Amino acid sequence: DTEVTQTPKHLVMGMTNKKSLKCEQHMGHRAMYWYKQKAKKPPELMFVYSYEKLSINESVPSRFSPECPNSSLLNLHLHALQPEDSALYLCASSQDGSSGINIQYFGAGTRLSVL
Amino acid sequence: SQQGEEDPQALSIQEGENATMNCSYKTSINNLQWYRQNSGRGLVHLILIRSNEREKHSGRLRVTLDTSKKSSSLLITASRAADTASYFCATDSGATNKLIFGTGTLLAVQP
Numbered sequence: 659d660t661e662v663t664q665t666p667k668h669l670v671m672g673m674t675n676k677k678s679l680k681c682e683q684h685m686g687h688r689a690m691y692w693y694k695q696k697a698k699k700p701p702e703l704m705f706v707y708s709y710e711k712l713s714i715n716e717s718v719p720s721r722f723s724p725e726c727p728n729s730s731l732l733n734l735h736l737h738a739l740q741p742e743d744s745a746l747y748l749c750a751s752s753q754d755g756s757s758g759i760n761i762q763y764f765g766a767g768t769r770l771s772v773l
Numbered sequence: 774s775q776q777g778e779e780d781p782q783a784l785s786i787q788e789g790e791n792a793t794m795n796c797s798y799k800t801s802i803n804n805l806q807w808y809r810q811n812s813g814r815g816l817v818h819l820i821l822i823r824s825n826e827r828e829k830h831s832g833r834l835r836v837t838l839d840t841s842k843k844s845s846s847l848l849i850t851a852s853r854a855a856d857t858a859s860y861f862c863a864t865d866s867g868a869t870n871k872l873i874f875g876t877g878t879l880l881a882v883q884p
Contacts, residue, residue, distance in 0.1 A: 761806065
């Protein structure tokens with residue numbers, strides 16, 4: 659199984675709402691990632707979890723709060739978002755990277771619209 | 774910004790033709806990867822070339838790497854309409870779990 663599953667596929671939320679994005683993988687990968695992607699742009703890294711610990715935070719605003727409950731799950735909690743946060747949010751996973759090879763497997767993404 | 778640059782930004786070809794896209798990067802790398810993204814979907818890993826390799830093939834894909842020029846190219850031979858997608862290079866320094874993605878090339882293959 660080389661699948662990374664993201665839910666929901668689409669999300670519309672108001673600026674005062676609280677919502678969560680979910681990501682799941684069963685490949686035994688120990689590194690998981692959140693990316694934000696705007697139209698016609700490359701993915702921008704937001705967070706990296708390695709062995710369930712946050713290892714990289716790319717200076718992301720606190721209205722985005724990641725959580726890694728276990729090695730298979732990754733959540734992104736959203737609160738008080740701005741319209742400019744509307745984007746495709748991608749989750750990815752990879753083996754722990756200690757081999758020097760970091761091939762990432764991506765989910766299909768959550769299309770988020772903030773009104 | 775550490776982001777790599779890709780050119781062309783967009784490429785339109787006929788089915789059966791070859792497509793070449795180029796990637797330039799700024800820092801030392803451990804390896805370079807190419808990913809494909811169909812519209813509004815996730816990225817799919819295509820091929821990885823290590824820093825000590827100069828050329829690699831996988832099916833209709835051919836990747837070259839010139840570390841002295843900090844550049845790579847991806848050639849897709851005998852293109853098909855299904856190859857229509859955005860293509861991103863991504864560099865890996867090997868120091869962290871972080872990939873640095875290029876700006877992307879949007880390929881349109883006309884049937």
